[in-house]
Amino acid sequence: MKNKSKNKLLLMIVSFLVLLGFVLFHVYILEGEQKLIWIIFLATLICCVIVHNLKVTSLKKDLEAEVQKNKDSHDRLVIKYQIESTLSKISSSLSFADNLDEKIEESLGMLGELCTADRAYVFRVIDNKDTVNNTHEWCAKGVEPQKEMLQNLSGHEYHWWLEKLTQEGAIHIKNVDELPPEAISEKELLLSQDIKSLIALPFFIENEIAGFIGFDNVRETNEWTKQDIEVLNTYSNILAMAFKKNSIAEDLNLERRQLLSIFDSIEEPVYVSDPYTYEILYVNKFLSQIIGENPVGQKCYQVLQGFKEPCDFCTNSIILKNKNQAYKWEYQNPITVRDYIIMDRIIKWTDGRNARLEMAHDISEIKQAERAIKESEENFRKIIDNSPLPIAIMNSLGEINYANHKLTEMIGYTIDDIPTISKWWDAVYPDPQYRRKVREKWNLTSKEKESGVSGEWVIRCRDGTDRNVVIYFAKTNDNTVFIINDLTELKKAQSALLVDESCLETLHELSYMNGFSISDIRTFALNEGMKLTGSEAGVLGFFDDNKKLSSVIAQPANILKMHGFTENDLISGLESCHRWAELLKNKRPLVMNEPNEIEVERCPDIFRKMNIWSYLAAPILYENEVVGFLAVANKEDDYTKNDARQLSLITQMMGGMILLKNSEDELKKYNSKLEDINEELRKANDELHSLDEMKSNFLATMSHELKTPLISILGFGELVGDETLGPLNKEQKRAMRVVNSNSGQLKRLIESLLFMSSLEAKNYQYEYSRLRLSQIIEKALSIISMENTDKNLTVENTIPDSFPFISGDQNYLSEVFIHLIDNAFKFTPSGGRISLSGTQEDGEIHIIIEDTGIGIPETKIMKTFDSFYQLDGSLARRYGGAGIGLNICKRVTEDHGGKLWLESAEGVGTKVHVILPELNC
Numbered sequence: 001m002k003n004k005s006k007n008k009l010l011l012m013i014v015s016f017l018v019l020l021g022f023v024l025f026h027v028y029i030l031e032g033e034q035k036l037i038w039i040i041f042l043a044t045l046i047c048c049v050i051v052h053n054l055k056v057t058s059l060k061k062d063l064e065a066e067v068q069k070n071k072d073s074h075d076r077l078v079i080k081y082q083i084e085s086t087l088s089k090i091s092s093s094l095s096f097a098d099n100l101d102e103k104i105e106e107s108l109g110m111l112g113e114l115c116t117a118d119r120a121y122v123f124r125v126i127d128n129k130d131t132v133n134n135t136h137e138w139c140a141k142g143v144e145p146q147k148e149m150l151q152n153l154s155g156h157e158y159h160w161w162l163e164k165l166t167q168e169g170a171i172h173i174k175n176v177d178e179l180p181p182e183a184i185s186e187k188e189l190l191l192s193q194d195i196k197s198l199i200a201l202p203f204f205i206e207n208e209i210a211g212f213i214g215f216d217n218v219r220e221t222n223e224w225t226k227q228d229i230e231v232l233n234t235y236s237n238i239l240a241m242a243f244k245k246n247s248i249a250e251d252l253n254l255e256r257r258q259l260l261s262i263f264d265s266i267e268e269p270v271y272v273s274d275p276y277t278y279e280i281l282y283v284n285k286f287l288s289q290i291i292g293e294n295p296v297g298q299k300c301y302q303v304l305q306g307f308k309e310p311c312d313f314c315t316n317s318i319i320l321k322n323k324n325q326a327y328k329w330e331y332q333n334p335i336t337v338r339d340y341i342i343m344d345r346i347i348k349w350t351d352g353r354n355a356r357l358e359m360a361h362d363i364s365e366i367k368q369a370e371r372a373i374k375e376s377e378e379n380f381r382k383i384i385d386n387s388p389l390p391i392a393i394m395n396s397l398g399e400i401n402y403a404n405h406k407l408t409e410m411i412g413y414t415i416d417d418i419p420t421i422s423k424w425w426d427a428v429y430p431d432p433q434y435r436r437k438v439r440e441k442w443n444l445t446s447k448e449k450e451s452g453v454s455g456e457w458v459i460r461c462r463d464g465t466d467r468n469v470v471i472y473f474a475k476t477n478d479n480t481v482f483i484i485n486d487l488t489e490l491k492k493a494q495s496a497l498l499v500d501e502s503c504l505e506t507l508h509e510l511s512y513m514n515g516f517s518i519s520d521i522r523t524f525a526l527n528e529g530m531k532l533t534g535s536e537a538g539v540l541g542f543f544d545d546n547k548k549l550s551s552v553i554a555q556p557a558n559i560l561k562m563h564g565f566t567e568n569d570l571i572s573g574l575e576s577c578h579r580w581a582e583l584l585k586n587k588r589p590l591v592m593n594e595p596n597e598i599e600v601e602r603c604p605d606i607f608r609k610m611n612i613w614s615y616l617a618a619p620i621l622y623e624n625e626v627v628g629f630l631a632v633a634n635k636e637d638d639y640t641k642n643d644a645r646q647l648s649l650i651t652q653m654m655g656g657m658i659l660l661k662n663s664e665d666e667l668k669k670y671n672s673k674l675e676d677i678n679e680e681l682r683k684a685n686d687e688l689h690s691l692d693e694m695k696s697n698f699l700a701t702m703s704h705e706l707k708t709p710l711i712s713i714l715g716f717g718e719l720v721g722d723e724t725l726g727p728l729n730k731e732q733k734r735a736m737r738v739v740n741s742n743s744g745q746l747k748r749l750i751e752s753l754l755f756m757s758s759l760e761a762k763n764y765q766y767e768y769s770r771l772r773l774s775q776i777i778e779k780a781l782s783i784i785s786m787e788n789t790d791k792n793l794t795v796e797n798t799i800p801d802s803f804p805f806i807s808g809d810q811n812y813l814s815e816v817f818i819h820l821i822d823n824a825f826k827f828t829p830s831g832g833r834i835s836l837s838g839t840q841e842d843g844e845i846h847i848i849i850e851d852t853g854i855g856i857p858e859t860k861i862m863k864t865f866d867s868f869y870q871l872d873g874s875l876a877r878r879y880g881g882a883g884i885g886l887n888i889c890k891r892v893t894e895d896h897g898g899k900l901w902l903e904s905a906e907g908v909g910t911k912v913h914v915i916l917p918e919l920n921c
Contacts, residue, residue, distance in 0.1 A: 046713075046739075086110050087234050088670075094242035101136065104239070108138035111235060115228045117215035118143045122239065124211040129155040129162055135211075143218055146193050153189075161186050165202040166209050170233075172199045174223045190216075199224040201232045203240035204624040205247070207587045213239060237623060241656055248649060256350060260284075266490070269340070269360040272349065273300045275316040281355055290336060306335055315344045316356060323354070328456075330363070339367040341470065341485070348505055359490065363472075365389065366483050370451060370474045390484040394421055410486060412462030428459035450475045456487070506532065506650060513657060525654045526555055526630060532650075533616065533643045535632035541574065542620070542628035547584060549575060563610050573606035584626050589618040589644040614639060618647040620655050627655070713739075766809040766895065770919060773806050773813075773845055774799045777836060780817040788825045796835040803838060803845055804918040812892050819885040820849050820912050827910070828853035841915075844898075849912040856904040864902065865890050 090107040094100070104122060112120035122136040134150035155162055160183045164171055173179065174197050179187040190198070193216075200214030213236055215228065260282065263270045269287040273280050278299045288294055295303040301310050318327050323346040332339045340360040349355035369387060390407035394400050398421045408414055411428065418424045429435035441455050451474040458466050468491040472483040506528040513521050522540050530538040537559055541552040549571045554560055560570060574580065583590050593614050595603070603612070616639040617631035630651050635643070728736065777799055785795065824834045832852040839846045856864060864886050893900040897917045904910040 086114055087231065087238075090235065091238050094238055100242060100246050104136045104242075105138060107235070108136060111231060112138045112140065112215065115215055115224075115231060118218045119146070119216050120214070121147070122211060122213050123150075125155065125162065125209055127155075129209070131155060132158065132162075157185050158189070162209065165200065165212055170199070170201045170229065171214075172224060172229070173197055175221050194218045196221040197223070199228065199232065201229070201236045203236040203243070205240055205244050206621065207624055210240065210243060212236075244652060245656060248652060251649075253350065266359075268362060268490075269358075271300070271304075271358055272347070273356045273358070275320055275346070275354060275356040278310055281349060304333070304335065319344050319346050319356065320354070332367075338362055339364040343490075361485065361487070361490065363485065366472055366485065369481075369483060370472070387483075390486070392482045392484075394480045394482065396478050398422065400424065407484065410461070410467065410484070411459065417462075428461075429457075430460055434458075446473070446475075446480070454482075518657075521654060521657050522553060525650050526553060529630050529647050529650050530555060530632050532646050533632050533639065534635050534637070535616075536634040537610075537612070538630070538632045539570070539574070540628065540630050541571075543626065547626075559610070563606075565606060565610075569606055573604035576604045577607075583617060583619055583629060587619050587621060587626055589616060589648055591616050591639050591644060593638040616643055616647060618644065618651045620651045622655050630654070766812060768807050768809060770805050771808050771810055771813065772801070772803070773838075773847070773916065774801045774803055776810065776814050777817050777821075777847070780814060780821050781836065783818060784821045784825050787822075791825065791828075792830040793825065793828060794833040796833070799836055799838040799847065803840065806845065806896075806916050807919045808896050808916070809892075813896070816889045816892050816914075819889055820914070823885065824849055824851040824853065824910075824912075827851065840918075843918050844915050845918060847914040847916075849914075850909065852909040855906040855908050855910055856902065857906045858904075861902050861904055 090110065093103050093107060108120040108122065111117075118140045120138045121134055124133050124135045125131075126133065132153040132155055134147045137145055137147040139145050161171065173190075176187060176190045176195055176197065179190075195216045195218055198214055198216035200212045202209050202212045204210060213232060215224065215232070263282075263284040264286075266284060267286055269290065270284040271280060271287055272282040278301060280295050280298055280300050280303065283291070283295060291303060301307045301314070305311055313331070315327050315329065319325075326343050326345040328341060328343050330339065330341050339362070341363050342361075343359045345357055346354050347357045365387065366389060369389075369391070385404055387404060388406065390410050391404045392400055392407055393402040400415060400419060400421065403415045403418075413427060418427050425435050425439060429438055438455070438457060445452065445454055452472070454471040454473050456468070456470045458468055460466055468487045470485045470487060472485070474481045474483075509524070513524065516524075526538050526540040529535075538555045539552055540554075541549050544550040552567060552570055552574070554567075554570065560566060579590055579592075595613070612633045614635060615631055615633040616635075617629050619626045620628035620630060630647060632647065778797070781795070781797060821834075821836075828834060828851045834849070834851045837848050837850075866887065890900045893914060893916070899913070899915045901913050902910060903913070
């Protein structure tokens with residue numbers, strides 16, 4: 001088919017040339033009216049050629065339209081992929097961000113560019129909706145930031161905005177001028193920022209509006225697409241989760257700082273070190289004052305012991321093997337020359353690594369007391385009377401014949417209340433089993449040792465309170481001296497540390513369960529909730545869309561079977577509980593400790609039969625809705641606010657994990673869609689490649705075939721115009737000038753098409769030589785000026801001849817500047833101005849061609865470099881050309897190692913910048 005079309009085209013061209021030669025021959029030899037007839041025939045022939053060219057142009061436009069259609073389809077698919085890829089990247093970035101503010105700024109930039117917004121921002125609502133602050137902002141190039149002026153905004157003044165966000169979930173303003181009267185404050189604020197249109201969506205944390213995110217346009221009004229709204233909605237969910245996770249981390253860090261503050265208040269040495277590198281991570285104020293400096297970052301054995309190598313008595317290996325147990329030992333420090341009883345254990349440090357916590361209690365006075373007892377019985381009473389520690393003396397018959405005032409002050413009993421050790425045991429160890437354990441330990445220890453530690457026990461004081469103590473003993477000739485060290489406050493600090501460390505470890509493990517199933521995450525969360533609160537039983541349930549329980553799991557696993565119940569019985573019992581609606585409505589933890597008779601009567605039957613006497617339930621929130629709950633029951637003590645807080649932290653993290661798992665499922669769906677999109681893209685690219693090849697072959701053939709007859713037309717036209725073939729009257733001269741001018745433009749168009757075809761086929765080669773750029777530009781200006789003598793333009797050329805030489809192809813560079821100057825003349829109306837200027841910049845020559853023409857819209861500047869692109873693509877367009885000149889100019893300039901770009905404003909004019917490297921001599 002192609003060969004037949006080509007043969008027909010060749011036949012038409014040959015026929016046209018024969019006919020043209022025949023006509024020109026008669027025009028040349030004939031005179032008078034016959035010659036005029038042949039001239040008219042010649043004009044008719046030229047008109048036929050023009051009509052033929054119009055048909056060719058129409059065919060070319062059909063091909064271009066098909067190419068553009070496929071390109072638009074390709075662009076839509078690429079945009080869809082970019083959106084999904086960007087949201088996935090943002091989700092990963094914010095989920096594991098060390099610097100959340102920086103990552104939010106980056107994500108706003110990605111979304112703003114993706115949705116072609118002028119500004120993207122995040123506002124936080126604080127102080128119970130009283131204050132609104134612009135916390136994060138991204139601005140497109142050329143758009144003024146507004147963040148500093150949008151601080152401490154009154155929530156009451158802009159109540160319309162906050163209420164609309166809370167109730168309707170989004171604000172979409174296509175035109176700020178159309179805001180309702182009740183939004184007058186909001187309208188004034190938006191107009192003060194030159195905002196034309198915007199869209200904003202809220203995000204919620206713990207059922208309360210925490211802020212909103214939005215896009216706006218300040219340069220023109222815009223109606224945001226459904227796609228933009230979906231992007232913002234997804235981003236708001238991601239952002240809420242990131243803020244929630246960051247808030248949880250800040251709360252945990254606050255608690256850790258509070259614990260460190262407790263350590264600083266303890267008048268005993270406390271420090272934390274790395275058990276592997278021996279690096280000191282923290283010391284409390286008391287120890288820092290003893291050392292005389294802040295030793296953080298130094299080796300513990302150097303600072304605390306004065307050794308050059310790790311201590312041979314170091315307990316790191318022991319506590320690393322038993323991470324959940326404390327190790328106690330006694331030691332005399334050679335630097336302070338003080339005796340200590342030391343408690344070592346492994347804790348989680350702020351960066352997640354295992355760290356060694358050492359808490360030392362100074363027992364120097366106890367040791368001194370022991371030594372004093374052994375050295376001198378006479379001074380013994382003085383020492384123990386003045387001792388800050390509780391001390392008692394028992395004779396060989398088991399009678400307590402002395403107790404100092406510190407012992408009486410601590411336990412509330414006098415020597416008359418506890419005259420013997422048996423009475424002591426009965427009074428301070430009321431539980432028979434615990435008392436038997438204490439007795440057996442004392443009998444065993446007192447037989448084997450003359451002095452030492454009787455044990456660490458919990459004693460009951462006269463006022464009913466319990467105290468943790470360590471009891472030391474030392475035997476003399478007929479007596480046994482007991483020295484009691486009160487560890488109650490130290491134990492409280494240790495317990496608080498253990499609970500918070502356990503919660504931190506649980507949350508830490510939860511955050512790394514991305515690869516586990518939702519069922520595994522639920523089971524883990526339930527078990528850890530029971531463990532942290534010290535509960536005997538637990539239930540984890542989830543609701544369906546109608547707020548009905550769809551599934552539950554209970555622990556221990558056989559608890560329902562033990563009491564003769566099924567899972568459905570448990571679901572029915574839970575839904576019939578009178579406090580069920582309270583959990584769904586308030587979305588806050590519920591606590592019941594030691595219920596009264598009325599409360600017990602109102603509880604479901606299954607609760608009473610399973611002997612549930614206390615419980616704590618926390619809701620699981622997902623996208624600000626209760627999707628489930630985690631409940632624990634039957635704690636030995638009352639449930640506290642700390643229990644509720646820790647259970648809430650677990651449910652929040654679990655809700656976040658469910659969100660992440662659901663996001664992963666969505667991403668898998670997206671990946672499947674992307675595979676289909678990639679297949680569509682491949683097919684579209686194949687079609688584009690085929691059409692592009694067809695277009696290139698067509699342009700090469702047509703341009704070559706049109707150029708051959710055009711050369712003859714130009715030659716004979718110049719002969720006729722110069723009156724070489726005979727004199728012409730005034731009208732004939734004007735007609736020939738039009739013919740020659742249009743033929744010249746047609747010649748440049750055909751040469752541009754030929755050059756473009758050679759560029760695409762890579763069938764060309766530059767002939768480089770030493771050139772003076774000012775001469776090339778002057779010649780191009782002269783050619784175009786001669787073709788535009790009918791235009792009244794002011795032309796100014798200030799390019800100096802002193803510029804250095806460049807290396808380039810004279811023909812190609814001449815065509816570049818002819819085309820650029822021709823564009824300036826073509827698009828500048830009469831009365832306008834064109835200026836050519838140049839500068840030298842770091843080994844380069846920078847040429848600027850500036851005009852006061854029609855200009856180019858900012859959104860279309862980059863498209864002007866596309867092949868066959870024209871600002872006015874209609875058949876009736878005012879300005880001619882095929883739309884390939886700038887594309888060719890840019891290619892030639894870049895092939896010469898230079899750069900070409902445009903600056904333009906519609907209705908103002910255009911600046912063309914050309915940079916070419918100087919010739920290195």
